[in-house]
Amino acid sequence: MAARRAYLGLGSNMGDRAAQLQFALDGLAARAGRVVAISPVYETEPVGGPPQPDYLNAVVAVETALSPGSCWGWPRRSGPCRR
DSSP states (O other), rough: OOEEEEEEEEEESSSSSSHHHHHHHHHHHHHHHHHEEEEOOOOOOSSSSSSSOOOOEEEEEEEOOOHHHHHHTTTHHHOOOOO
């Protein structure tokens, strides 16, 4: 499969939020392909649900040959994320 550009939204509101985003970026670079762009990081309030900490969010663009299904949920499976 030829490489295509994919855009992925990243977010964390648990523990060291910035470290969680960096972990996800490092994992994407190692597993999904070449990271070609990273947005600024924004702090946002949660919407709905129970009271919870604010999020740090960013968007990353990667060049990848992986299918969308191959990337979906990778950080949850591979990182210190909790549910």
